[in-house]
Amino acid sequence: MGKHIMLSLIILAFAGVALAGGPDRDTDPKPLPIIDMHLHANPATNNGPPPNGICPGNAQFPDFDPDRPWIEVFLNWAANPPCDDPVWGPETNEGVMQETLEVLRRRNIYGVTSGPLLDDYIENGGDHIIPSLWLGGHPESWPSPDSFRSTLETGKYKVFGEIGLQYLGMSPDHPSFEPYLEILEEMGIPLGIHIGTGPPGVSHFPGSGGHLARMHSALEIEPVIMRHPRLQVYLMHAGWPMIDDLLAVFYAHPQVYADLGIIIFALPKAEIHYYLRRIVQAGFGRRVMFGSDQMNWPGVIEYAIDVIESADFLTETQKRDILYNNAARFLRLSEEEIARHHGR
Numbered sequence: 329m330g331k332h333i334m335l336s337l338i339i340l341a342f343a344g345v346a347l348a349g350g351p352d353r354d355t356d357p358k359p360l361p362i363i364d365m366h367l368h369a370n371p372a373t374n375n376g377p378p379p380n381g382i383c384p385g386n387a388q389f390p391d392f393d394p395d396r397p398w399i400e401v402f403l404n405w406a407a408n409p410p411c412d413d414p415v416w417g418p419e420t421n422e423g424v425m426q427e428t429l430e431v432l433r434r435r436n437i438y439g440v441t442s443g444p445l446l447d448d449y450i451e452n453g454g455d456h457i458i459p460s461l462w463l464g465g466h467p468e469s470w471p472s473p474d475s476f477r478s479t480l481e482t483g484k485y486k487v488f489g490e491i492g493l494q495y496l497g498m499s500p501d502h503p504s505f506e507p508y509l510e511i512l513e514e515m516g517i518p519l520g521i522h523i524g525t526g527p528p529g530v531s532h533f534p535g536s537g538g539h540l541a542r543m544h545s546a547l548e549i550e551p552v553i554m555r556h557p558r559l560q561v562y563l564m565h566a567g568w569p570m571i572d573d574l575l576a577v578f579y580a581h582p583q584v585y586a587d588l589g590i591i592i593f594a595l596p597k598a599e600i601h602y603y604l605r606r607i608v609q610a611g612f613g614r615r616v617m618f619g620s621d622q623m624n625w626p627g628v629i630e631y632a633i634d635v636i637e638s639a640d641f642l643t644e645t646q647k648r649d650i651l652y653n654n655a656a657r658f659l660r661l662s663e664e665e666i667a668r669h670h671g672r
């Protein structure tokens with residue numbers, strides 16, 4: 329979801345988290361690699377005070393109550409997920425990180441990762457973490473274009489994302505964003521931009537700035553692509569639910585890819601399968617990439633993988649494209665990196 333409900337709850341007591349045993353490199357073959365294009369290094373408080381959870385694939389969105397602020401309704405929904413088997417988030421930042429890294433190692437996942445705790449994830453996750461430069465806040469707080477360029481020149485960041493202008497009610501076409509786009513295009517660094525869903529009703533959260541429904545459209549990116557035709561862009565959340573707009577953009581602009589973050593686990597499975605089937609049957613199976621949008625519920629990652637693996641309308645080749653090959657092409661991974669991910 330990108331913009332996060334940063335509650336100023338500071339957790340001082342770090343619970344010890346037992347690491348589950350990883351695969352034995354000498355005896356277990358490495359599973360086929362997966363690239364998660366939409367992973368976050370975020371605090372345990374990302375979706376409200378812990379413990380909170382989510383019902384993957386079983387969306388029962390909360391009911392509006394005119395007598396209560398919407399944020400209260402939302403937080404109560406997250407604290408009491410309406411299903412028998414929710415995925416609960418760990419209570420500490422350390423717990424969220426360790427559970428996330430355990431899944432990445434065991435399933436051989438490489439995550440394009442952004443968020444305030446990124447450096448901890450890099451330090452502990454090694455090459456399972458592909459660093460992405462996150463830009464939060466309003467334009468006044470953004471780095472100058474010169475300092476942005478110097479940051480990218482360090483080579484630390486492979487992607488610029490997740491960019492959540494939609495949460496500010498700002499289109500990617502906004503003049504404040506233009507200098508950054510020029511630099512990305514020149515340096516060949518891909519842009520990952522939130523175009524699609526945030527938390528339900530987020531336009532009515534305090535300080536959300538107007539995350540409007542009409543801005544879920546993939547068409548939002550079109551003026552940017554026309555001005556910067558060499559820029560590689562992926563739409564984080566795939567512009568759901570505006571499938572026609574997404575297909576029109578895919579057709580008109582081969583530079584554009586999309587990931588399935590959040591919609592892959594927060595929507596009913598039938599709906600995400602319907603959306604993905606439309607993308608694939610229209611001929612764009614090589615432009616859609618796996619993404620979880622794991623924030624503080626690491627258990628959703630494997631649920632999300634299963635959504636792809638269980639899709640009976642996909643061939644094995646299409647599944648591998650979505651889980652790995654499309655992202656490897658988009659990120660322009662070297663032959664050596666691809667071989668290493670495959671354990672060769």
Ligand SMILES: [Zn+2]
Binds near residue numbers: 330331522525565
């Ligand atoms: Zn997002």
